[in-house]
Amino acid sequence: MTNLRRTGSRLALWTVVLLVPLGMSCQRLPLERQEVLEPSSRSRPSLALWELATRLGLTIGANDSVSVTLRNANDTVLLFTHAGAQFFVNGRAAGYVGPTERRRGVLYLESALVGRIGQQMGRRAVTRPAPYERPRRLGSGKGTIMIDAGHGGKDPGAPGLWGYPEKSVNLSVARQVAARLRDLGYRVMMTRDSDVFVSLEGRWQLANRYRPRLFVSVHADSSPRPAAEGFTLYIAHGASAQSRRAAQCLEDALAGTGRPGRGIRSAGFQVLIHTTCPAVLIEMGYLTHDREARELRDPRVQARLAQAIVAGIECY
Numbered sequence: 001m002t003n004l005r006r007t008g009s010r011l012a013l014w015t016v017v018l019l020v021p022l023g024m025s026c027q028r029l030p031l032e033r034q035e036v037l038e039p040s041s042r043s044r045p046s047l048a049l050w051e052l053a054t055r056l057g058l059t060i061g062a063n064d065s066v067s068v069t070l071r072n073a074n075d076t077v078l079l080f081t082h083a084g085a086q087f088f089v090n091g092r093a094a095g096y097v098g099p100t101e102r103r104r105g106v107l108y109l110e111s112a113l114v115g116r117i118g119q120q121m122g123r124r125a126v127t128r129p130a131p132y133e134r135p136r137r138l139g140s141g142k143g144t145i146m147i148d149a150g151h152g153g154k155d156p157g158a159p160g161l162w163g164y165p166e167k168s169v170n171l172s173v174a175r176q177v178a179a180r181l182r183d184l185g186y187r188v189m190m191t192r193d194s195d196v197f198v199s200l201e202g203r204w205q206l207a208n209r210y211r212p213r214l215f216v217s218v219h220a221d222s223s224p225r226p227a228a229e230g231f232t233l234y235i236a237h238g239a240s241a242q243s244r245r246a247a248q249c250l251e252d253a254l255a256g257t258g259r260p261g262r263g264i265r266s267a268g269f270q271v272l273i274h275t276t277c278p279a280v281l282i283e284m285g286y287l288t289h290d291r292e293a294r295e296l297r298d299p300r301v302q303a304r305l306a307q308a309i310v311a312g313i314e315c316y
């Protein structure tokens with residue numbers, strides 16, 4: 001990403017935004033194909049937000065600089081408005097927003113979004129259980145947990161000693177945590193589940209909108225001191241008793257992985273101080289420590305960490 005930013009080429013960045021959701025690699029595409037996909041040869045986002053809402057039969061609710069909520073009696077759609085961000089339908093990550101643009105204060109999106117969102121609406125009605133199944137109420141059972149994989153997209157987080165940036169470690173562990181929790185019957189939301197940039201505001205606003213039972217932010221640490229090692233739990237200054245209990249549970253569970261613990265600390269991280277639900281940030285270990293950096297990129301170690309985080313959440 002650094003190279004793209006250095007060239008300052010908006011088009012190059014847009015190409016990535018368009019290609020990443022399709023799972024394609026920039027290098028492998030023949031040049032003419034890239035040109036076809038570049039927004040310069042496509043029209044700019046032309047669908048005004050009000051038009052999108054009208055076509056989907058939704059009204060515009062909360063609308064700020066990072067996100068928009070659209071709703072009707074049956075469906076709630078949350079769009080993050082930076083290019084490459086995700087949209088959520090009824091609390092479920094349902095796809096990517098694609099290119100966005102604000103012109104004279106009006107948000108424009110690509111018209112294909114009508115179909116992409118429309119497909120996901122009314123899902124609860126469509127997947128109404130068969131006669132013999134007992135209907136499962138949303139949010140029932142073990143409740144909702146929000147997993148926040150730190151950094152992503154243009155923000156790599158701490159650079160790994162072994163060329164494996166923090167954003168990748170975080171995402172890999174966060175995905176495993178989410179999958180295991182779903183197996184255990186939790187409703188799980190992720191602030192990102194691919195390599196996209198989501199602002200800090202976007203993260204805590206999502207938490208405050210969906211009010212999960214617990215918000216867990218997953219990170220890996222760095223230090224100018226190469227000997228620094230171990231995991232750390234963070235909660236907000238003056239955090240609630242629930243946040244403290246969750247941090248304690250997570251600390252105990254992570255201690256079982258055999259790595260040194262650096263305790264529960266309080267900090268002014270945005271995702272901790274602005275979230276209204278119980279929230280904990282985990283620094284799983286140091287990417288600047290020779291051994292820990294090697295471990296953190298090891299899939300077996302990542303699986304153990306994910307298992308420990310799930311055990312901590314279960315305890316909470």
Ligand SMILES: [Zn+2]
Pocket residue numbers: 150151157158166219220
């Ligand atoms: Zn981080």
